[in-house]
Amino acid sequence: MAKGIMYIDGQRVPFDGEKNVLAVIRKAGIDMPTFCYYSELSTFGACRMCVVEDERGKIDASCSMEPRDGMKIRTNTARLLKHRRMILELMLASHCRDCTTCEKSGKCRLQDLALQFGVRRVRFEDTRPHYEKDHSSPAIVRDPNKCILCGDCVRVCEEMQGMGILNFAHRGSDLVVSPAFDRKLSDTNCISCGQCAAACPTGAITVRDEIGKAWRVLYDADKRVVFQIAPAVRVAVGEAFGLEPGVNAIDKLVSALKMMGADEVYDTNFGADLTVMEESAEFLERLKKGGPFPMFTSCCPAWIKYLEKENPKYLKNISTCKSPMEMFAAVLKDQYKAKDAADGRTTFHIAIMPCTAKKMEAKREEFQHDGVPDVDLVLTTQEIITMIKESGIRFDELEGEAPDLPFGMGTGAATIFGTTGGVAEAVARRVVEDKSKNTLQAIQFSGIRGSDVIREVTLPVGDRVLRIAVVHGLVNAKKLLKDIEEGRAYYDLVEVMTCKTGCVGGAGQPYGLIPVKQRRAEGLYEADRAALIKRSERNPIATELLEGALKGRTHELLHVHYKDPRK
Amino acid sequence: MSNELTRASEIIDSYGCQQCNLIAIMQEIQAEYKYLSEDALTLVAEKLGISTAKVYSVATFYENFSLEAKGRHIIKVCAGTACHVRKSQPIYDAIHDYLGLTGKKRTSADGVFTLETVACLGACGLAPVMTIDGEVHAKMTPEAALALLEEIRKEESGK
Numbered sequence: 214m215a216k217g218i219m220y221i222d223g224q225r226v227p228f229d230g231e232k233n234v235l236a237v238i239r240k241a242g243i244d245m246p247t248f249c250y251y252s253e254l255s256t257f258g259a260c261r262m263c264v265v266e267d268e269r270g271k272i273d274a275s276c277s278m279e280p281r282d283g284m285k286i287r288t289n290t291a292r293l294l295k296h297r298r299m300i301l302e303l304m305l306a307s308h309c310r311d312c313t314t315c316e317k318s319g320k321c322r323l324q325d326l327a328l329q330f331g332v333r334r335v336r337f338e339d340t341r342p343h344y345e346k347d348h349s350s351p352a353i354v355r356d357p358n359k360c361i362l363c364g365d366c367v368r369v370c371e372e373m374q375g376m377g378i379l380n381f382a383h384r385g386s387d388l389v390v391s392p393a394f395d396r397k398l399s400d401t402n403c404i405s406c407g408q409c410a411a412a413c414p415t416g417a418i419t420v421r422d423e424i425g426k427a428w429r430v431l432y433d434a435d436k437r438v439v440f441q442i443a444p445a446v447r448v449a450v451g452e453a454f455g456l457e458p459g460v461n462a463i464d465k466l467v468s469a470l471k472m473m474g475a476d477e478v479y480d481t482n483f484g485a486d487l488t489v490m491e492e493s494a495e496f497l498e499r500l501k502k503g504g505p506f507p508m509f510t511s512c513c514p515a516w517i518k519y520l521e522k523e524n525p526k527y528l529k530n531i532s533t534c535k536s537p538m539e540m541f542a543a544v545l546k547d548q549y550k551a552k553d554a555a556d557g558r559t560t561f562h563i564a565i566m567p568c569t570a571k572k573m574e575a576k577r578e579e580f581q582h583d584g585v586p587d588v589d590l591v592l593t594t595q596e597i598i599t600m601i602k603e604s605g606i607r608f609d610e611l612e613g614e615a616p617d618l619p620f621g622m623g624t625g626a627a628t629i630f631g632t633t634g635g636v637a638e639a640v641a642r643r644v645v646e647d648k649s650k651n652t653l654q655a656i657q658f659s660g661i662r663g664s665d666v667i668r669e670v671t672l673p674v675g676d677r678v679l680r681i682a683v684v685h686g687l688v689n690a691k692k693l694l695k696d697i698e699e700g701r702a703y704y705d706l707v708e709v710m711t712c713k714t715g716c717v718g719g720a721g722q723p724y725g726l727i728p729v730k731q732r733r734a735e736g737l738y739e740a741d742r743a744a745l746i747k748r749s750e751r752n753p754i755a756t757e758l759l760e761g762a763l764k765g766r767t768h769e770l771l772h773v774h775y776k777d778p779r780k
Numbered sequence: 781m782s783n784e785l786t787r788a789s790e791i792i793d794s795y796g797c798q799q800c801n802l803i804a805i806m807q808e809i810q811a812e813y814k815y816l817s818e819d820a821l822t823l824v825a826e827k828l829g830i831s832t833a834k835v836y837s838v839a840t841f842y843e844n845f846s847l848e849a850k851g852r853h854i855i856k857v858c859a860g861t862a863c864h865v866r867k868s869q870p871i872y873d874a875i876h877d878y879l880g881l882t883g884k885k886r887t888s889a890d891g892v893f894t895l896e897t898v899a900c901l902g903a904c905g906l907a908p909v910m911t912i913d914g915e916v917h918a919k920m921t922p923e924a925a926l927a928l929l930e931e932i933r934k935e936e937s938g939k
Contacts, residue, residue, distance in 0.1 A: 371831065371834075376831070377830070377831025377832075377833055377834055378831070378833060379833055380831065380833035380834050380836065380837040381837050381841075382833075382836055382837050382840045383840045383841070384840065384841050391833075392833055393821070393822075393825075393831075393832035393833040393835070393836040394818055394821075394832075394836055
């Protein structure tokens with residue numbers, strides 16, 4: 214790694230291993246504007262906003278320059294300013310400018326930079342053809358008219374998720390980002406992970422907005438609106454209201470929802486505890502029967518979609534457990550039938566999720582009864598933030614309130630479901646025979662936690678040693694599958710989360726890079742440390758339910774068999 | 781895989797399924813089938829282990845690749861400098877109207893003709909020129925061009 218001193222706008226700035234001049238400039242405290250630069254992806258160098266001028270007056274993009282010792286550059290000169298303004302003006306010229314009604318208004322980088330650089334007029338005419346919006350996906354909406362061709366979505370889809378659904382097509386002024394053969398997203402292998410929407414700097418790819426539906430039912434007296442809140446939501450929702458990433462704001466969120474008209478607010482952790490118990494039982498059963506191994510976790514709907522579409526031979530390896538969200542919903546709808554009949558109201562179940570793929574999961578046929586989905590509506594963390602803002606609630610000043618009983622009860626093992634390694638750790642806690650504090654700590658420090666994209670852990674259970682793998686980022690999961698297939702690796706249990714860092718880094722969360730997502734994960738581990746009950750089998754309500762009302766019906770309510778869609 | 785793609789599959793194999801040969805593979809498939817069908821491009825993507833969107837991206841980038849089935853006869857009107865100043869555009873326009881082409885369509889509805897332009901045929905002394913199925917026709921006028929097409933059409937309907 215290169216080391217040395219650079220001179221940026223006359224300041225001496227040491228560098229040590231930064232991958233480009235842009236990173237050094239930002240380290241020096243200069244907020245260099247970019248559209249196409251996304252530090253977690255490869256460098257693209259398309260937008261030219263990060264241009265700098267060297268001592269000889271040569272202009273180049275700082276994202277694509279390696280830092281050199283003694284290098285002298287300026288980041289703000291008359292020429293650079295003129296260039297940046299011109300780039301912005303040209304982008305705006307061929308961009309739909311319905312800013313006030315745009316989903317991304319206030320969060321749009323094009324809008325921000327146009328304001329920052331004082332672009333007050335656009336002299337050029339928009340000559341681009343009008344493109345149809347693509348509403349076909351259950352999770353995301355594409356509007357090519359708002360695309361600035363930065364390619365962030367293309368690289369996220371290819372490099373982070375290994376899917377490559379989107380790419381540039383055609384050339385020159387006809388260039389667009391689109392799926393192959395200009396197909397609609399629903400006709401592709403898109404898994405609805407939504408990371409393209411999370412990376413998009415403008416409103417060209419957005420998460421499907423279902424806020425209107427939520428308000429309608431909240432105002433409807435005949436509807437009993439019951440919420441569940443996913444683990445990862447609580448450590449991110451506060452970010453929009455001035456709280457630090459990782460601060461657990463579940464209590465405030467419960468209060469806010471009650472103020473907005475929710476009848477009952479529960480915790481997905483309850484569903485996660487059911488998942489841990491069912492999944493562990495299934496795993497122990499497989500150990501007895503001898504397979505099939507590896508057993509893959511089934512919490513992530515995008516992962517399941519991927520296997521269905523591109524690798525159906527592994528569907529048999531997926532745990533038959535429904536995801537915590539769907540387990541929760543199935544139990545809720547089952548238990549509330551009597552309640553609905555008694556007071557004549559209909560239960561409408563809303564799940565607040567960090568995830569866009571959950572919108573797709575909720576609409577799956579497997580999770581519907583008589584045409585009514587168990588989860589009636591999925592709102593992302595961002596959507597609930599918008600709703601709280603619409604209500605005018607001062608979230609940061611709210612007094613907290615605990616989730617309702619009975620289904621508001623969850624353990625520490627359930628809370629950590631929201632981060633990579635959490636599901637595996639929760640299952641490990643359940644399957645080890647020795648439940649002492651030492652063992653729990655041994656699991657914690659076994660390497661199951663962390664940020665490496667593929668982590669391997671061995672865990673002695675009974676007379677054998679379990680091999681567990683934890684993987685996040687679908688591209689890494691694909692790599693792992695290949696290793697398994699070609700005999701380079703063997704595992705008994707594999708936890709897969711499609712998004713980098715797990716659900717805390719889901720596409721439904723507020724915008725953030727990896728360090729922010731890691732702080733959210735820290736928040737979940739902290740909630741686990743503070744939890745009175747750490748192991749799922751100690752959740753009194755869940756165990757009572759499993760041994761009582763659900764006895765003999767767990768298969769019907771809590772399990773699902775995904776079928777190969779091609780057969 | 782359908783029978784129609786057997787040849788495409790052989791072509792891909794002959795290049796050892798290597799990603800770096802993407803363009804060469806597509807050129808050869810196009811030479812074989814006259815165009816690149818969706819099925820053929822999907823097969824290329826599968827066998828080379830790259831995304832279909834990326835293959836589509838490359839195929840749409842180059843003017844030379846055609847994603848539409850072409851007609852049985854290919855007309856190329858030269859749009860090079862010499863032909864242009866000797867009025868090749870009216871010839872192109874006349875053929876365009878004669879074939880009833882609109883928008884980006886370049887193949888006539890009956891599938892007989894495809895109309896293209898070419899940057900220079902190197903036959904500037906004979907300008908304006910056009911080719912039909914590779915045969916060069918020199919010193920064209922709109923009337924002469926249409927007469928040639930009429931003739932081919934008659935032959936086609938006589939078959």
